[in-house]
Amino acid sequence: MQRENLIKKWLDNNLNTEEQNAFEQLEDYNELIKMDTALKDFKAPEFSSDQNYQALKPHLKPKSSTANQWLKPLLRIAAILALGFSVYYYTTTLDTTVETRIAQHTTIELPDNSTVDLNANSTITFNKNQWTKTREVSLEGEAFFKVAKGQKFDVITTDGIVSVLGTQFNVKQRKSYFEVTCYEGLVAVTHNNKTTQLEPGHTFLIRDGKLLANEKENAVQPQWLHGESSFTSVPLKHVIAEFENQYNQTVVTKDIDLSRLFTGSFTHNNLDLALKSVTIPLNLGYSKSGKSILLKRE
Structure with a gap:
């Protein structure tokens, strides 16, 4: 148990002087240090050694097992690589x-x-x-x-x-x-x-x-x-749709054939002038109420 606590505190950079000396006496100390050196160029996410250790503890073999000596460092590498691939994928597909x-x-x-x-x-x-x-x-x-x-x-x-x-x-x-x-x-x-x-x-x-x-x-x-939308033989329904794109208005029609063809244009800068440009050639009338415009036959 002493060995497990030492490795856990080492992962958290939380060893005091006495514990550091004890940690350096571990039989796999050199392997752990080599693994840590290999990770220096990576920036790992926040890592809870206690939480991850508890999750892995039921699967750990006695300390004499080689797998137990390497499992913790390998877990850190896997987490870092997963993070690296995630960041790469996110930044290149964003x-x-x-x-x-x-x-x-x-x-x-x-x-x-x-x-x-x-x-x-x-x-x-x-x-x-x-x-x-x-x-x-x-x-x-x-x-x-x-x-x-x-x-x-x-x-x-x-x-x-x-x-x-x-x-x-x-x-x-x-x-x-x-x-x-x-x-x-x-x-x-x-x-x-x-x-x-x-x-x-x-x-x-x-x-x-x-x-x-x-x-x-x-x-x-x-x-x-x-600043002008122009049309050549375009059905009225498409002219109205474009009108609504250029003005913050909803156009309602009453007894109007929306398949009638319109040739002409309307400005994007003057609502009344735009309405007249569309309605007069088609012999239509209009009335305004708030954000709504009613087109009707004259």
């Missing part, structure tokens, strides 16, 4: 997530100096530690990318994967709406295991489950970067 709220835009710089402009009510996720191996981001919502020259760059969405080299493009992934527009370079869009390449000015659009053709885009950037 993702960075950036979110925007309603009516909020932000710009993110990625580890390779690529930039992402994130539209309202959107989320982007990437891993800084794995970036040199895998340049990819996950996107929910809408973002405009300026990709630095380099290896393959992927944008992962629930509707498809956008793969590029250095280029500029916009990705919009909302409910029942997936749109990719290339502004510079070459973009490859993979949807349902089929890949489509886009040159500057061309768009890939899946709306309500249907692949649609689009007119060539002449702008050098999407309009939302300049």
Whole structure:
């Protein structure tokens, strides 16, 4: 029992002078010291020798057993290695997530100096530690990318994967709406295991489950970067959804055909002007009540 108490106090650095002398007389003293020296480069978590010793005590053999002499140090090594692997796994798999709220835009710089402009009510996720191996981001919502020259760059969405080299493009992934527009370079869009390449000015659009053709885009950037949402023959329900992303308002409709097509735009900076921009071309009226807007036929 004296031997066990000495080892326990040694593990806790709690030996007095007399106990230290007794500890140095143990037959396996040199082996214990070598083991302790090997552990100096590790930073171990808080360790309760008493608690761990009591847990192991029923399994310990008499002190003459070699297993008993080495079990305690090996337990410390196992705990330290487990901690090390846990820290490594956590730090290398930890993702960075950036979110925007309603009516909020932000710009993110990625580890390779690529930039992402994130539209309202959107989320982007990437891993800084794995970036040199895998340049990819996950996107929910809408973002405009300026990709630095380099290896393959992927944008992962629930509707498809956008793969590029250095280029500029916009990705919009909302409910029942997936749109990719290339502004510079070459973009490859993979949807349902089929890949489509886009040159500057061309768009890939899946709306309500249907692949649609689009007119060539002449702008050098999407309009939302300049505080305006624009649409060309887009069903009203998608226009309303985007309106709710840009304004902290809930839009309620009454006796309105939400499949009606809208061509036009609305500003992000003036609620009434935005409402008029949408309702007047469609011959609709509206009324406001707190955070709610009612759209109705005139």
